Amino acid sequence: MEAFIEIVSKNYLLIFLLVFTVILGFEIISKVPTVLHTPLMSGSNAISGIVIIGAILLIRQSPSDAWIELVAGMLGLALAMVNVVGGFAVTHRMLEMFKKKKK
Amino acid sequence: MTMSTIIWFDLAYLIGSICIVWGLKKMSSPDSAGAGNTLAAVGMGLAIVSAIFYPLGDSDNGNLIWIFGGLLLGTGVGYVLAKKVAMTAMPQMVSLLNGMGGATAMILGLVEYLRIGPDSGSFASNLTVVFALLVGSVSFSGSVLAYLKLEGRVDDKKITLPFHSAFNLVLLAIVLSGTCALSYATDWGIALLFLFTVLAIFYGLSFVAPIGGADMPVVISLLNSFTGISAATAGFVYGNLMMIVGGILVGASGTILTLMMCKAMNRSLWNVIVGGFGNAGPGVAADSNQQVKSVGLTDAAIQLAYSKTVLVVPGYGLAVAQAQKVCKELDELLEANGVDVRYGIHPVAGRMPGHMNVLLAEADVPYPKLLDLEEANDFLNQCDAVVVIGANDVVNPAAERDPSSSIYGMPVLKVWQAKNTIVMKRSMGKGYAGIENPLFFEKNTYMLFGDAKQTLQGLVSEVKGLG
Numbered sequence: 001m002e003a004f005i006e007i008v009s010k011n012y013l014l015i016f017l018l019v020f021t022v023i024l025g026f027e028i029i030s031k032v033p034t035v036l037h038t039p040l041m042s043g044s045n046a047i048s049g050i051v052i053i054g055a056i057l058l059i060r061q062s063p064s065d066a067w068i069e070l071v072a073g074m075l076g077l078a079l080a081m082v083n084v085v086g087g088f089a090v091t092h093r094m095l096e097m098f099k100k101k102k103k
Numbered sequence: 104m105t106m107s108t109i110i111w112f113d114l115a116y117l118i119g120s121i122c123i124v125w126g127l128k129k130m131s132s133p134d135s136a137g138a139g140n141t142l143a144a145v146g147m148g149l150a151i152v153s154a155i156f157y158p159l160g161d162s163d164n165g166n167l168i169w170i171f172g173g174l175l176l177g178t179g180v181g182y183v184l185a186k187k188v189a190m191t192a193m194p195q196m197v198s199l200l201n202g203m204g205g206a207t208a209m210i211l212g213l214v215e216y217l218r219i220g221p222d223s224g225s226f227a228s229n230l231t232v233v234f235a236l237l238v239g240s241v242s243f244s245g246s247v248l249a250y251l252k253l254e255g256r257v258d259d260k261k262i263t264l265p266f267h268s269a270f271n272l273v274l275l276a277i278v279l280s281g282t283c284a285l286s287y288a289t290d291w292g293i294a295l296l297f298l299f300t301v302l303a304i305f306y307g308l309s310f311v312a313p314i315g316g317a318d319m320p321v322v323i324s325l326l327n328s329f330t331g332i333s334a335a336t337a338g339f340v341y342g343n344l345m346m347i348v349g350g351i352l353v354g355a356s357g358t359i360l361t362l363m364m365c366k367a368m369n370r371s372l373w374n375v376i377v378g379g380f381g382n383a384g385p386g387v388a389a390d391s392n393q394q395v396k397s398v399g400l401t402d403a404a405i406q407l408a409y410s411k412t413v414l415v416v417p418g419y420g421l422a423v424a425q426a427q428k429v430c431k432e433l434d435e436l437l438e439a440n441g442v443d444v445r446y447g448i449h450p451v452a453g454r455m456p457g458h459m460n461v462l463l464a465e466a467d468v469p470y471p472k473l474l475d476l477e478e479a480n481d482f483l484n485q486c487d488a489v490v491v492i493g494a495n496d497v498v499n500p501a502a503e504r505d506p507s508s509s510i511y512g513m514p515v516l517k518v519w520q521a522k523n524t525i526v527m528k529r530s531m532g533k534g535y536a537g538i539e540n541p542l543f544f545e546k547n548t549y550m551l552f553g554d555a556k557q558t559l560q561g562l563v564s565e566v567k568g569l570g
Contacts (some may be wrong), residue, residue: 025355029127031131038455041455044357049204052154053150053345055207057159072213074170076214077173078172078174079210086182086184089181097467
């Protein structure tokens with residue numbers, strides 16, 4: 001229980017942000033129509049690549065001779081970047097198909 | 104670095120977050136979705152630039168060569184993957200990419216625990232690191248297995264143990280106690296950390312193992328939400344607000360889609376995870392006296408061409424046969440004959456949410472022609488002919504009539520209400536649920552056996568011949 005209180009008080013602002021983002025997320029996402037569920041999924045998938053920020057910070061804070069950390073960090077960074085680039089690019093490809101038959 | 108410099112980078116994170124939120128909001132209509140995706144990508148770009156140049160003071164060791172190396176490598180691989188993938192293989196692609204985000208969270212958790220965990224010793228900070236590691240590992244290994252299953256390289260049935268759900272619960276309990284142990288006692292050494300990681304990876308595999316086939320849309324959505332949660336947890340580790348916002352949005356999106364898919368099957372999430380269709384009873388055995396009627400291409404073509412309204416019901420079989428473009432060709436020919444052609448899309452048709460919509464969009468079918476479950480069922484009341492292409496369980500009348508059936512209560516497309524139904528199928532095999540489909544024995548159902556693409560091509564030339 002003490003640990004729990006510690007977590008909450010230490011991260012109060014972050015938890016505040018978390019709660020409001022959850023509400024915002026549910027509001028926004030529930031308005032997406034069925035037709036767009038696959039692009040929504042691949043697009044939000046790309047957004048989960050935001051974890052790349054962590055990988056960048058990790059590499060920047062690693063000692064320059066800590067090879068294992070650096071290699072692990074770079075692997076993580078590259079994987080997250082595949083997630084980001086692949087996700088946005090493939091979503092773009094799909095949405096182009098939805099667009100072209102509008103004319 | 105002074106405070107005044109830092110504020111610009113924080114501002115970049117803020118603007119990036121707004122771009123992502125706004126981008127997702129624009130996903131609510133097909134017209135603005137493209138711009139939304141671009142906006143979200145711009146937000147992500149801002150985040151990456153800000154992270155690279157954010158003032159870190161003394162703890163900054165540069166290492167930019169590693170960062171740009173990783174960025175370049177990831178961009179190349181990601182771009183090639185995205186260009187090459189076929190629309191029919193989208194579920195695999197999404198799973199694979201999803202696994203990569205999870206893997207990053209896993210790596211971050213491992214490295215951060217080894218670096219700061221043992222020294223700082225605070226339960227709260229250790230817990231966030233270990234939790235990121237746990238969720239990241241599960242989402243990584245689960246997504247990879249989902250990818251392999253969708254690629255057809257792993258057979259669902261061969262990797263399911265007896266009492267698999269009980270086994271999973273025990274495994275989950277062990278992994279969760281490991282999370283607590285690692286968060287409290289950090290001097291137990293790194294052996295425990297690696298053992299824990301291996302167990303978490305194994306749990307991800309074991310969790311996804313028994314779920315397959317028609318339940319795939321649920322599992323993919325769920326894994327998507329896990330990756331978002333792992334990213335948000337990693338955001339707590341680094342105290343980075345944008346990671347929290349991005350991660351939580353993805354978590355919410357995955358959760359909503361998961362619940363929608365469950366609702367579409369009238370099953371609880373628990374039921375999907377614990378008991379696959381296969382575990383249910385056999386349902387009512389088919390009456391051996393019943394005969395199916397098959398129909399030839401010419402007759403089927405005549406029937407379709409002289410209908411006023413036709414509803415096409417696509418399923419996973421359409422994707423497997425890559426038949427979406429021929430399907431559109433048939434649609435155009437029929438429309439030229441004055442037939443009103445629509446598509447009935449069941450929410451769980453295919454292997455991911457919205458799978459059929461993407462395939463039909465690829466074939467240039469205008470989206471107003473796509474009807475959702477309710478609209479399609481209204482349309483069916485006055486529909487002359489239905490063409491079922493590679494769908495099975497989503498058109499099974501047992502869901503309405505047979506309380507002993509494992510899919511009883513699942514909302515289905517009531518294709519038997521149309522005047523005539525043509526079912527395209529490879530053979531008399533059962534659907535994923537492994538149950539008989541009484542639809543095939545209805546008096547106004549006609550079977551058209553063969554590969555969906557070849558059959559559709561045959562129909563196209565027959566209809567052309569009529570004109």
